[in-house]
Amino acid sequence: MTGHAQDHHHQDGHRDPPNFPIQEGRAIWGFLLAFLAYWLSHRFVYVENDPGALARASARGERVEWSSFDKFYKQAPTLFLQPSNHEELIGILREAAASNQTVKVVGSGHSWTPIGLTDGVMLNLDKFNKVLSIDASAKTVTVQAGIRIRDLSAALAAHDPPLALRNTGVLDRQSLAGALATGTHGTGIRYKIMSADVVALELVTAGGNVLRGSRRDPDPAMRDMFEAAVLHLGALGVLTEVSMEVVEAFSVIKRNRLLPLNTVLSTLPALAAGVDHLLVWFIPYTGRAQLMESLRIPPTKVPPTHDWGDSRKHCQNFGSTSGDEASAAQ
Ligand SMILES: Cc1cc2nc3c(=O)[nH]c(=O)nc-3n(C[C@H](O)[C@H](O)[C@H](O)COP(=O)(O)OP(=O)(O)OC[C@H]3O[C@@H](n4cnc5c(N)ncnc54)[C@H](O)[C@@H]3O)c2cc1C
Structure with missing residues (x-):
C-alpha cells in the first residue's frame, strides 16, 4: 500500500501529525532490520553483570568495571565488595568513611542512568537475599533488600497460600532495593509504584548505624526516615531489609x-x-x-x-x- 502524507491544518494554526500510510515492502525490511538489531544487541551488548565474579576478581586485586545493563554507563570502582552480613557491611562502611571514600550500592545495573556509579567503593547485596518471614494473614513479607524481584516472586508463589507482589515493572531481574530506589512501577491506573507497598525498612547509614523505621512508626524521626528511604535514590545509606504488603496470587x-x-x-x-x-x-x-x-x-x-x-x-x-x-x- 502506498500513498501521500496528509497534512491537516486547522484554522487556529494547529497542525495534525502527518499520517503516513505504511509501505508494506519497506515495513517488512524495517521489521527484519529491527529484529536483527534487537537480536544482536541482546546477544552481544545486554550481557548482565556478574557481581559475584566481580567481587572475586576485586579481592584478587584485579581492576573490575561495573556497567549499566546496556553498557552505556561504566566505571571502575577502587573496590567491588559483596558483604554477606551486617558485621561485614558495617566494617566496610566505617573503613570507607575513615578513608573518605564514596560508597555506592548496585543491584543489577538496570538503571538507565549513572546513578549507581562510583570510583570509590562499590557494594552489591546479592548475598542479602533471604526471605525472612511471610505473614499470610497480614499479607506481608519481610526480606533482605538485596533479593532479586524474580526470587521474591518465586518464593511468594511457592507459599501456601500462594502470594504475589502487588505490581512490578516489565522486568523482574532487578534487586528489590534497586527497584525501590528509583520508584519502579508497573502499569495500571489502579496500582501504585512498588515503594507504596513498603511498610517497614532497615537502613545502614554511611557511619555504620542501623536505623529501622516503619509507615506508622511511633518515633516521628524514624517515620520521617522511612518516608525518605522508601524511594531513596541510593543516596541515604544501604537498604538492608524491607517489609512489604503482598496480595493473593493471580x-x-x-x-x-x-x-x-x-x-x-x-x-x-x-x-x-x-x-x-x-x-x-x-x-x-x-x-x-x-x-x-x-x-x-x-x-x-x-x-x-x-x-x-x-x-x-x-x-x-x-x-x-x-x-x-x-x-x-x-
Ligand atoms: C529493560 C528495562 C526495563 C525496565 N522496566 C521498568 C518498568 O517497567 N518500570 C519501571 O519503573 N522501571 C523499569 N526499569 C528501571 C529499573 O526497574 C530501575 O532502574 C531499577 O532501579 C533497577 O534496579 P537495579 O537492582 O538494577 O538497581 P541499580 O540500577 O543497580 O541501582 C539503582 C539505584 O539503586 C541504588 N541501590 C541499589 N541497591 C541498593 C541498596 N541495597 N541500598 C541502597 N541503594 C541501593 C543504587 O545505588 C542506584 O542509585 C527498567 C529498566 C530496564 C533496563
Whole structure:
C-alpha cells in the first residue's frame, strides 16, 4: 500500500501529525532490520553483570568495571565488595568513611542512568537475599533488600497460600532495593509504584548505624526516615531489609490490539480504566498504536511469569490477538 502524507491544518494554526500510510515492502525490511538489531544487541551488548565474579576478581586485586545493563554507563570502582552480613557491611562502611571514600550500592545495573556509579567503593547485596518471614494473614513479607524481584516472586508463589507482589515493572531481574530506589512501577491506573507497598525498612547509614523505621512508626524521626528511604535514590545509606504488603496470587490474561493513534488518545482514560494493565506503543509514521491490555484473574495452573519474554508464553489470551482493528475502527 502506498500513498501521500496528509497534512491537516486547522484554522487556529494547529497542525495534525502527518499520517503516513505504511509501505508494506519497506515495513517488512524495517521489521527484519529491527529484529536483527534487537537480536544482536541482546546477544552481544545486554550481557548482565556478574557481581559475584566481580567481587572475586576485586579481592584478587584485579581492576573490575561495573556497567549499566546496556553498557552505556561504566566505571571502575577502587573496590567491588559483596558483604554477606551486617558485621561485614558495617566494617566496610566505617573503613570507607575513615578513608573518605564514596560508597555506592548496585543491584543489577538496570538503571538507565549513572546513578549507581562510583570510583570509590562499590557494594552489591546479592548475598542479602533471604526471605525472612511471610505473614499470610497480614499479607506481608519481610526480606533482605538485596533479593532479586524474580526470587521474591518465586518464593511468594511457592507459599501456601500462594502470594504475589502487588505490581512490578516489565522486568523482574532487578534487586528489590534497586527497584525501590528509583520508584519502579508497573502499569495500571489502579496500582501504585512498588515503594507504596513498603511498610517497614532497615537502613545502614554511611557511619555504620542501623536505623529501622516503619509507615506508622511511633518515633516521628524514624517515620520521617522511612518516608525518605522508601524511594531513596541510593543516596541515604544501604537498604538492608524491607517489609512489604503482598496480595493473593493471580494470573494474567492479555490481548494485543492495533488502533488508530487518535482513537487511543481520545479514549485513553476509558481504555486504561477498562483493564488492569495497559501498555501503549506508539508506532511512528503509521498513525497507529499497539495496545497490550491485561486483566487479572484468579490463579490458574499457568506457571508464574519471570519476565516479559516468558510472560508472553505463559499468559493466556482473551479476545483477538491477531486482528488489525485499525481499519475497522477508522
Ligand atoms: C529493560 C528495562 C526495563 C525496565 N522496566 C521498568 C518498568 O517497567 N518500570 C519501571 O519503573 N522501571 C523499569 N526499569 C528501571 C529499573 O526497574 C530501575 O532502574 C531499577 O532501579 C533497577 O534496579 P537495579 O537492582 O538494577 O538497581 P541499580 O540500577 O543497580 O541501582 C539503582 C539505584 O539503586 C541504588 N541501590 C541499589 N541497591 C541498593 C541498596 N541495597 N541500598 C541502597 N541503594 C541501593 C543504587 O545505588 C542506584 O542509585 C527498567 C529498566 C530496564 C533496563
